[in-house]
Amino acid sequence: MFTEKNIQQIKAHGLSEGIVKEQLQIFKNGIPFANVVEPASANKGIKVFSYEEQQQFVQLFEANKAKLELMKFVPASGAATRMFKFLHQFLENFNPEEDDIETFIQKEENKDLKTFFASTDKFAFSHLVKANLNEKYPDFKGFSLGKRYYLFVREVLGESGLNFSNTPKGLVPFHKVGKDFITAFGEQLYEAAYYATSNNVANLHFTVSEEHQEKFKARYNEIQDSIEAKTGVKFNISYSFQKNETDTVAVTPENELFLDENGNIVFRPSGHGALLENLNDIDADIIFIKNIDNVVSENYVETIAFQKKVLAGKLISLQHKIYDYVEKLHSETILDETLKEISQFISDELKIPNISANKKTLLTILERPLRVCGVVENTGAPGGGPFLIKDKHGNQSYQIVEMSQIDINNPQQKALVDKATHFNPVDLVCGVRDYKGKKFDLLKYSDPDTCFISSKSHQGKPIKALELPGLWNGAMANWNTVFVEVPLVTFNPVKTVNDLLNKAHQPK
Template sequence: MLTNTDLTQIKKHGLSVDDIIKQLETFRRGIPPVDIVTAASVGNGIEVIPEEVQHRLVSLYDEKKQALDIVKFVPASGAATRMFKFLHEFLQSFNPEEDSFKKYIKKYRKQEVETFFNNFKLFPFVNSVRKTIREQYPDYKTSNKGERNICIAKAMLEKEGLGYDDYPKGLIPFHKYKKYATTAFEEQLYESAFYASASSDVYLHFTFAEKHVPFFKEEFEAIKKRVTFKTKKEFHISYSFQKKETDTLAVKKDDTPFRDVNGELVFRPSGHGALLDNLNDVDADVIFIKNIDNVVIEPYVEELAFYKRLLAGKLLFLQAKVFDYIRKLQEETITEDLYKELKSFFWNELNCKDVPADKHQMLYLLDRPIRVCGVVKNTGAPGGGPFWVKNEYGHVSIQIVEMSQIDKKKAEQIKLLNEATHFNPVDIVCSTRNYKGKKYDLEKFANQDLGFIASKSYDGKTIKALERPGLWNGAMYNWNTVFVEVPQETFNPVKTVNDLLNKAHRPDA
């Protein structure tokens, strides 16, 4: 099936023939769906921390952080294309010679499009778009409303204009203050100073598409003076991009390798699970993980930071307990009192219901990375949430489950999915060093059987694509995991451009 040319291409891509064979076997075998037992809920895997305990945990983090290595890890690889999806559809489907803009909206029920153009002056990029229109569309002012809206969309999205369609989401202007506009990238830096800093230094690691790295470096040089002055902190930024050797082979419907017009194999990025390699390269005591588009305007940052510090305090509390128990288990035989204490800790703090009596098995369960995940009440937002799941051996554990992992043909699984009370906003604080201070190899704690097979398009042809286990799904499957409820106000992602009209993104609101 593979030619000598294929073998050369595979090697050049940083992959081995064994890698390709395993991928082809996965396509043929398929990936079994996750077996949900029940949705996690308050008191059943999700903790609501009382206010007085919250302040103690925040104080614990504030006291300890000066002696810790702290890094904020921000997955920021994506282009902003999906953010403007409805505007693309507008450009493709609207013909001002056939319909007025008002008739078009009514006929095709394009409420998102109407909302965008009715509120266009409120967006932080309005002045840049108007400048581009003046330069490129001299007839703009004499055009009708539909034609003007076409000019606005083209000026924003097309390469000849601002080129936002192919721009990284982190560099799109998100917030408009009196004297300047800020990107999500700048807001990530600003808020980090309130919770991810030790002394006067803030360390951040961003994952980008390789082609975008120069743009982020340029942006950092442009904003560094402003954000340093506002926060009185010094920012240290490192960058990485999804590694080529994490790419996976595309196949046809019959699970044989798909080839392009030149007869070459086609490799695709393997989803955000590939970023486990990037995370594995970060060595720190505490790692905050947060998506690039989940930011707020400056007046809300202190409240948001309180809950980040809360999650970090909870992590340090758990970590201290885990390390203490590991040392005790290495030095002592298990007394009945110690076993009862450990059983309570596993059950109440680590969501582990099957507690072994053997000390070596206990050590095995304790000696692994820890993550504390903030979760918000379910509002119907798309994405994953916390569930109790059962693996092929009958072992039940608490995990973050995505829609794509569910067998939608099973009515009872859909019913359990719909019973979810909470949502995963990717608000995670991690401990990836062991009790001796040595970094774990995170690959050893992933469940490689929990990837995704998706249907994609390549040059107009349908292909099957294999994605690695999601970064906070299968990639962290064997971590010790704790879920803590945090307020809805801490979750303010920008999935579509209209989300920028929400209060959390409007300094003038």
């Protein structure tokens, strides 16, 4: 089914014919929806701790962190293009020589524009834009309001200006500090100093696009001295790229291999699930995972750090128990009452019910990677959440499930989704080593049945694309998972530029 040219392409991409055939089969077979049993809720799949309990977990983390290797893992691959979508539309649709700006921004579909223009001074990049405009246009202040707005936006997005259209989101100025600014990248470093630090060293790993790596390094060189002086912490930063061998092929709407006009296979990046390979390359006792844009201005950072330490303390508490039980299970003799105790622990803490109390079964469950996931109350934000699901073998487990994995055309399934009380903000603390300190091979704990198929286009032609199981969804489906409620202040993503006007992104 492959030409010799195609076979060479597949090999050059780090893939095999067998893997590509498996991908094509997934397109043809389709992907089963998740079978939701019920949404997780407070004290039913989601642990809610009192302040006293939170303090105990923080103290446990503080008491142990000096002897632990800590790492903060930040997916930071994306460009900021979508963040400025409505500004791009403004440049396309508004003619400063013909259109009246006041009439234009009063339209319902332009309400985001109205908010943006009413608040330009509150954005951390505004002074850069204005300085550039005053230099380029000495008569700028004499221009009509519409023309000033148009040139302002063009300076924000255009290649001859700040070029935020082609800038990674992590390097866009997010927060004002006096006359200076801090990017999301800088805030991730500053925040890490408060909780992902052991012996005054913070280790961070960013997954970036290869063409952006030097920009991140350059920004770090600009801020290194000031942030080290401010925090008293040394930063050890590493980078990786999404691997070519995690790309997937595209197909036609009829599920046939899609070839371009030159007969070449079209490979596509396979979503953030591909970063499981990058995560698997990291060896640390505790790995904090957080998206690049979910940061706060520095006056909120201590609150964020406290909640991170709660999650890490809970992870350590569980690990101490698990390691002790695994050691006992590996011994030659073990009491029946100890087996029952372990089975009860799995039911109470890991929320896996009806486990038979035999050594092999208990070891199979306990000898897996562990994650403690912060979840927030659902405010209607798009995205996944914590649900109890049933797999094809009838086993039930709590998982982070994306909405695209659920058949909302099924009235019963939609009713369960509508009852969901909590949301996944991507706030994970992971334990990836076994009781002897050996790192788990994370690739073994992914569920390949939880891929995504989406409709895309290539050079104007419709195609179907395949995404690997999401990093915190199917890629971690066979981990032990514990959900903990965290306050809404821990969730402050920047999906559009106007999100930077929210309280958590503004100075006091």
